[in-house]
Amino acid sequence: MLPWTTYEAMYDAALNRPEQFWLAAAQRVTWKQPPVAACRTRADGWHDWFPDATLNTCHNAVDRHVENGRGGQAALIWHSCATRERQVVTYRELQGRVAGFAGGLRSLGVEKGDRVLIVMPTMIETAIAMLACARIGAVHVVVFAGYAGPELARRIDDVAPKVIITASCSFQGQTAIPSAPVLNEALDKATHRPQACVIVQRKACPASLLPVCDHDFHMLEQSAPAEPVILRSEDPLYILHTSGTTGHAKGIVRDNGGHAVALALSMDLIYGCKPGDTFFTTSDLGWVVGHSYGVYAPLISGCTSVIVEGGASASAIHTLSHEHEVKCLFTTPTQMRLMRQESRHLSGAIVPALSRIFVAGEYADPTLLDWARAYFRKPVVNHWWQTETGWSITAHFFGLPEREPVSLMNDIGRPAPGFRPAIMPSIPAEQCGEIVLSLPLPPGCLAGVWKDRAIHAPAAYLDETRRHYRTFDEGMIEANRAVHMLGRSDDVIKVAGRRISGVQIEKIIAAHPAVHACAVVATPDELRGQRPVAYVVTDPGMKYVPSAEEIVARVNEVLGRWIGLKEVRFVRHLPTTVSGKITRKRVLVS
Numbered sequence: 405m406l407p408w409t410t411y412e413a414m415y416d417a418a419l420n421r422p423e424q425f426w427l428a429a430a431q432r433v434t435w436k437q438p439p440v441a442a443c444r445t446r447a448d449g450w451h452d453w454f455p456d457a458t459l460n461t462c463h464n465a466v467d468r469h470v471e472n473g474r475g476g477q478a479a480l481i482w483h484s485c486a487t488r489e490r491q492v493v494t495y496r497e498l499q500g501r502v503a504g505f506a507g508g509l510r511s512l513g514v515e516k517g518d519r520v521l522i523v524m525p526t527m528i529e530t531a532i533a534m535l536a537c538a539r540i541g542a543v544h545v546v547v548f549a550g551y552a553g554p555e556l557a558r559r560i561d562d563v564a565p566k567v568i569i570t571a572s573c574s575f576q577g578q579t580a581i582p583s584a585p586v587l588n589e590a591l592d593k594a595t596h597r598p599q600a601c602v603i604v605q606r607k608a609c610p611a612s613l614l615p616v617c618d619h620d621f622h623m624l625e626q627s628a629p630a631e632p633v634i635l636r637s638e639d640p641l642y643i644l645h646t647s648g649t650t651g652h653a654k655g656i657v658r659d660n661g662g663h664a665v666a667l668a669l670s671m672d673l674i675y676g677c678k679p680g681d682t683f684f685t686t687s688d689l690g691w692v693v694g695h696s697y698g699v700y701a702p703l704i705s706g707c708t709s710v711i712v713e714g715g716a717s718a719s720a721i722h723t724l725s726h727e728h729e730v731k732c733l734f735t736t737p738t739q740m741r742l743m744r745q746e747s748r749h750l751s752g753a754i755v756p757a758l759s760r761i762f763v764a765g766e767y768a769d770p771t772l773l774d775w776a777r778a779y780f781r782k783p784v785v786n787h788w789w790q791t792e793t794g795w796s797i798t799a800h801f802f803g804l805p806e807r808e809p810v811s812l813m814n815d816i817g818r819p820a821p822g823f824r825p826a827i828m829p830s831i832p833a834e835q836c837g838e839i840v841l842s843l844p845l846p847p848g849c850l851a852g853v854w855k856d857r858a859i860h861a862p863a864a865y866l867d868e869t870r871r872h873y874r875t876f877d878e879g880m881i882e883a884n885r886a887v888h889m890l891g892r893s894d895d896v897i898k899v900a901g902r903r904i905s906g907v908q909i910e911k912i913i914a915a916h917p918a919v920h921a922c923a924v925v926a927t928p929d930e931l932r933g934q935r936p937v938a939y940v941v942t943d944p945g946m947k948y949v950p951s952a953e954e955i956v957a958r959v960n961e962v963l964g965r966w967i968g969l970k971e972v973r974f975v976r977h978l979p980t981t982v983s984g985k986i987t988r989k990r991v992l993v994s
Contacts, residue, residue: 406673410806411818414673415885418821418846425821426453426847430661432668433704434468435459436634439661443844449870450861452638453662453847460632461641461660462539465703466502467632469495469679477680478708481728482528485714486575487608491528498532501625506536508624512600514566516541516633519643521565521598523556523587525549525574526689526713529604529621531699533569534689538641538660541633542566545643545655548690549574550581553589560594562655563643564857569602570617573609575714580609584617637661643854644692646791654864655854656792658695663794666848667701670795674787674820675732676759676802679706684725685734686716692791693765697734701795718743722755729757737768737786741921744775748945758782760802764789767889767907769914770814788816788889790875792865794848796820797841797875798887811886818885822846827881828867828874836880836890840872897926897934899968909936909969912962913955918946923978927971935968939975949974 407428408414418425426442439457446452466479475496482491493501514520520537522544524530530546537544545563547556549571560568570587573580591597602624603617611617641663643655671677683702687693689711702709710728712720721743725733740763761776761784768786776784785808787799798817800808812818819825823846829837852859865873878890890907897904906924913922920943929935938959942949952972959969 406803408804411801411804414801414804414821415819419824422822426665429669429847430454430457430665432672433459433661433664434464435661439637443847445844446861448852448861450852451844452851453659454637454665457637457661458634459637459661459664460539460635461664461700461704462502462506462535463632464664465535465538465700466495466499469703469706470499472706474679474706475499477706478728479703480528480531481682481708481710481724482526483710483712483716483720483724484527484575485712485716485720486578486580487606487713493528498535500629501532502535502539503629503631504625504627505532505621506539506630507627508602508619509536509542509567510540510630511624511627512567512602512619514540514542516635516639517543518566519543519545519563521560521563521568522546523549523551523568523570523583524604524689525571526694526698526711527571527604529571530689531711532625533621534642534695534699535703536630539632540630541635541639543640543643545645546690546695547645548688549583550576551586553586554593556586556590557593558653559645560590560598561596562645562653563854564596565598567600567602568598568617569604569621571604572606572611575608577714582609582611584611587617635660638851640851640859642695644695644791646692654862657851657854657859658794658848659851662847662849662851663700664704666795666846667696668704670799670820670848671701671705671707673801673803674796674799675734675762677702677705677707677732680708681731682708682710682728682757683732683734684710684721684728684730686712686721686736686739687734687765692794693734696794715739715742718746725755725758730755731757731759733758733761735761735763736765737763737772738766740768740772740776744772744779745920745943745945747779754781760785762787764796767910769911771915773814783813785813786816788877788887792850792862793823793845794850797823797825809884816887816889818887820846825875825881825887826872827879828872836878839875839877839879839881839887840867841875843871843873845873897924897936899929899934899936899966904936904963904967906936909938909959909963909967912959913938913940916950916955916958918942918948918950920944921978924969929968935970938969938972939978940972941975941978 423442437458439454444455479495479498480493601617602619604621785800789796800817824842827837880888909924921941926934
């Protein structure tokens with residue numbers, strides 16, 4: 405039961421009494437040695453949460469629920485959109501499989517602090533491998549299964565894994581993609597050689613164990629079970645690479661204690677989920693949402709987690725949500741747009757148990773959110789976070805008795821406890837600018853970056869004063885703490901000295917019923933310095949196609965002719981990252 409009834413009371417407690425607030429939040433976690441202090445500054449200037457306290461994340465996610473009588477409850481429910489396979493694993497079954505595989509890793513020489521690279525699609529075995537590493541104190545590094553050999557090689561050399569775990573294949577749509585050739589290429593290009601490779605054999609695409617992989621995953625599961633290793637709160641749990649905000653791949657390090665506390669609190673405070681509830685995220689386990697809310701947060705909280713392999717269709721999401729009585733659905737705007745496109749052939753999605761839907765990962769325009777609310781007939785909200793933060797910077801708080809103001813529902817909400825955003829304007833007279841976060845960041849955020857086989861303070865993210873974390877996102881903050889996102893810092897367009905966010909223009913264009921997706925980018929202009937160019941994907945389900953003049957007129961009517969939008973290019977698709985985000989830097993050259 406949360407001790408606050410209003411947002412302001414909660415935020416004030418975290419702001420003005422942080423030690424008391426976070427030590428109370430830490431009671432949601434089972435510790436071997438409970439914390440006596442919340443936060444400590446490290447020698448490198450960064451900070452550790454719950455220093456010197458000890459625990460094991462795997463024990464918190466699995467064992468303690470079996471000990472508390474939840475052994476028969478479903479822990480993980482997996483569905484493959486490619487093979488139509490399904491698995492349901494209870495907490496007791498998960499405990500046995502994780503302990504056995506942890507013992508198997510130990511038989512291969514894996515010990516506390518060793519890195520284990522997991523190159524896997526979203527499968528039960530992926531979660532088992534993550535939890536098994538956490539059980540023995542190894543640091544797992546999950547890599548998206550769709551990466552090519554050179555990108556995989558860079559990650560191998562960065563973290564120097566003792567063991568690599570892969571599946572015999574992954575899928576693009578319904579097409580099986582063998583993994584051995586990619587891993588072979590990566591190992592040829594990498595300078596580091598792992599001591600062993602482990603493979604999950606899949607019926608759709610079995611692979612030879614030799615020479616690439618010399619150990620079978622399910623055989624290792626039969627090893628003598630390993631007990632959870634006691635770790636310090638500040639010991640690393642995982643490394644997750646992101647090209648994110650500073651332009652090159654960085655290994656974001658997450659700790660054990662702060663991570664467990666933040667995710668346990670967020671499940672109750674933000675998502676309103678209690679032990680026994682079912683949480684469904686459509687994210688791949690190779691991305692931070694899959695880590696945080698596909699595996700760790702639901703399991704630490706004693707919930708049931710539904711995970712899917714491949715892009716889930718609207719009908720699949722509806723079916724899974726209905727069959728498993730999903731309470732919370734977490735998805736992306738890209739997935740939501742695909743659902744909107746498919747939904748024309750389906751009736752409204754009435755799922756009695758579903759209480760609310762969350763989207764994150766990229767900008768979600770209000771028309772998309774309004775469609776989703778009408779389709780699901782449930783609250784649908786956006787929230788903002790990054791791979792680096794590991795959980796929401798801003799959100800809507802369904803665990804509080806206070807009802808969220810309607811005016812906030814189409815935006816990204818207000819700061820979560822411990823996040824203290826401020827605006828760093830490039831032009832002091834303007835009300836918008838880059839959003840920075842005052843240090844220290846709350847628990848659950850990056851413990852540092854991985855470099856030269858050690859954890860370092862994230863200098864690339866700090867401002868000149870070294871007192872603020874740079875988000876590299878532009879926005880505005882209102883008096884009631886509501887945050888409005890305008891886009892990435894490098895997405896801001898400067899027209900004749902005046903700044904306009906491409907997202908502001910995109911909101912207007914996306915509101916047209918015939919527009920499926922759009923991106924607005926800056927191009928050089930001899931007279932004005934820059935001018936916007938709009939790239940528009942029309943909805944294939946609509947017979948009517950708007951003209952460029954119509955799009956320009958809509959923008960002029962709302963923002964004014966000074967914007968200078970004259971060029972609208974209709975394209976069949978927009979370039980995206982592997983996680984589905986539109987890459988505006990590539991739009992002009994695509």
